[in-house]
Amino acid sequence: MLVDGGISHDLGRVPEQARELEALGYDGVMTAETGHDPFLPLALAAEHTERVQLATAIAVAFARNPVTLATLGNDLQVCSKGRFALGLGSQIRAHIEKRFSGHWPEKPAAAMRELVLAMRAVWRCWHEGEKLDFRGDHYSVTLMTPFFHPGPSEYGSPKVYLAAVGPKMTEVAGEVCDGVLVHGFTTEKYMRETTLPAIEAGLARAGRSRSDFEVSYPCFVVTGTTEDEFEKAAAGVRQQVAFYGSTPAYRGVLEAHGWGDLQGELNRLSKEGGWQAMGELIDDEILDAFAVRGEPEEIPDLIGARYGDLVDRVSFYAPYQADPDRWAAVLSGFKD
Numbered sequence: 001m002l003v004d005g006g007i008s009h010d011l012g013r014v015p016e017q018a019r020e021l022e023a024l025g026y027d028g029v030m031t032a033e034t035g036h037d038p039f040l041p042l043a044l045a046a047e048h049t050e051r052v053q054l055a056t057a058i059a060v061a062f063a064r065n066p067v068t069l070a071t072l073g074n075d076l077q078v079c080s081k082g083r084f085a086l087g088l089g090s091q092i093r094a095h096i097e098k099r100f101s102g103h104w105p106e107k108p109a110a111a112m113r114e115l116v117l118a119m120r121a122v123w124r125c126w127h128e129g130e131k132l133d134f135r136g137d138h139y140s141v142t143l144m145t146p147f148f149h150p151g152p153s154e155y156g157s158p159k160v161y162l163a164a165v166g167p168k169m170t171e172v173a174g175e176v177c178d179g180v181l182v183h184g185f186t187t188e189k190y191m192r193e194t195t196l197p198a199i200e201a202g203l204a205r206a207g208r209s210r211s212d213f214e215v216s217y218p219c220f221v222v223t224g225t226t227e228d229e230f231e232k233a234a235a236g237v238r239q240q241v242a243f244y245g246s247t248p249a250y251r252g253v254l255e256a257h258g259w260g261d262l263q264g265e266l267n268r269l270s271k272e273g274g275w276q277a278m279g280e281l282i283d284d285e286i287l288d289a290f291a292v293r294g295e296p297e298e299i300p301d302l303i304g305a306r307y308g309d310l311v312d313r314v315s316f317y318a319p320y321q322a323d324p325d326r327w328a329a330v331l332s333g334f335k336d
Contacts, residue, residue, distance in 0.1 A: 001304065002313040003334050004028035004055070004216070005327075009036035011044060018045035021052065024328055025335060028053040030087070030315065033060050039072050046080035054080050057181055057216070057315075058089035058163045062111070063100040066118035066139055073119070073158045074126065074150060082155035087181050088116075089163035092249055109168035111138040116160055116176045123157035126150055161216065165250055167198040174202020179214030184317040185244035186217070187289045188306050190256045196310065215310065218317040219303055220291035223330070230293075235279065237291050240317075242278035246270040257289060300333030 005026040007017045021029055029045050029052050031038040038056040045054055054076065061069065069086065076084040090096075090112055093104040105111035114136040121134040125144050129152075132144040162173035163181040173180040182195060203213060220237050224230040244250055246266035254263050262281060269278045287293075292302040303314055314334075316327065 001308065001311065001334060002027035003331055004030050004313055004315040006030050006032070006315065007041055007045060009041055011040060014041045014044040015048040018049050018052070022049045024331055026052060026331065028055060028313065030055050030057040032057055039076065042076055042084065043079055046076065046083065053083050053085060055085035055087045055161065057087040057161070059087065060091045060100070061088040061115055062090055062096045062104065062108075063102055066115050066141055067122055069115075070119045070122040074123065074153065077155050077158040078153050085159040085161055085178070087161040087163065088112075089181070090169065092247065105138055109172050112162065112169060113172045113176055114138045116162070119160070120157070120176075127152045127156055161214070166252060167194055170195055170198035171202040174199040174213065175206045179216055182215060182217040182311070183244075183250070184218040184220055185241065185250050185253055185290070187253060187257065188310070189289070190253045191307075191310055193256060194252070214312045216313040216315070217307060217311040218315045219307065220317045221299060222287070222291050222293040223296050223299055225296070234287065234293070238282040238287055239275065239279040241282050241286065241290050242266055243270070245282075246278065259286065296329045297333060299330045
């Protein structure tokens with residue numbers, strides 16, 4: 001199982017952080033699109049590392065267009081000498097329309113499929129000399145003049161990962177992408193009963209096998225070296241699980257456990273600003289469904305026992321302050 005780590009968006013610190021992660025033995029370095037651009041840090045990380053894979057996890061797809069994404073992906077693939085993976089996510093309708101002033105497609109899974117296929121058509125045009133003529137219901141890309149053609153690259157096109165929760169988007173990932181970024185708000189039960197069957201359906205449609213595909217999972221982790229650290233870690237994870245649980249699009253994960261009504265209550269509290277009360281609704285049973293809990297040296301075995309036959313790469317989803325020495329110890333356990 002490969003292990004990925006995250007870097008900050010503080011561009012002044014990125015070179016040092018990236019070098020440290022590579023030296024510690026991480027297999028990949030990831031960035032997220034939250035309050036900052038996810039691509040700029042990876043350009044710096046590429047310059048200051050030699051081995052680790054670099055990936056966005058995620059960049060918001062529907063806030064951009066296929067050619068913009070193809071260009072960014074191509075540039076980072078060249079900059080990193082073939083180590084870049086373009087991780088995309090749809091975001092949710094409210095954010096696309098109200099935060100990005102964009103258009104939310106009525107059929108998001110179908111639109112995402114076309115967006116990825118359009119990107120791949122652009123890359124084939126650049127790297128293989130294929131005439132650009134992609135025409136779909138959501139995206140059409142048919143013009144590529146020499147002035148805007150970067151030319152072929154020895155590194156080819158980057159891998160494409162897709163973040164997914166529901167079965168439709170997960171099936172799209174299996175059909176047209178190189179991997180899926182499983183959402184942290186995913187339990188082992190949901191992954192086995194919903195995520196993996198959807199991946200297999202998509203792979204079958206494309207005539208591919210599971211060996212052609214990577215499953216990446218940011219696992220919630222609760223650990224610490226003192227009782228106080230454990231309590232703070234658990235509180236942070238409860239709060240994050242509650243935040244995700246308030247999202248209607250993720251209700252299916254809770255329903256898989258018979259907790260569907262909790263989503264409505266969390267959503268109501270979120271609209272009232274009751275963030276602390278939301279976390280208090282995440283009891284130990286729910287927490288243990290979403291997170292692994294244990295001493296630092298136990299984390300690799302706990303993750304392996306639960307997800308070892310399901311995922312290919314893992315990262316640590318820890319929404320609280322973590323001791324770097326603690327994570328170094330955890331990481332070494334995956335290498336034993």
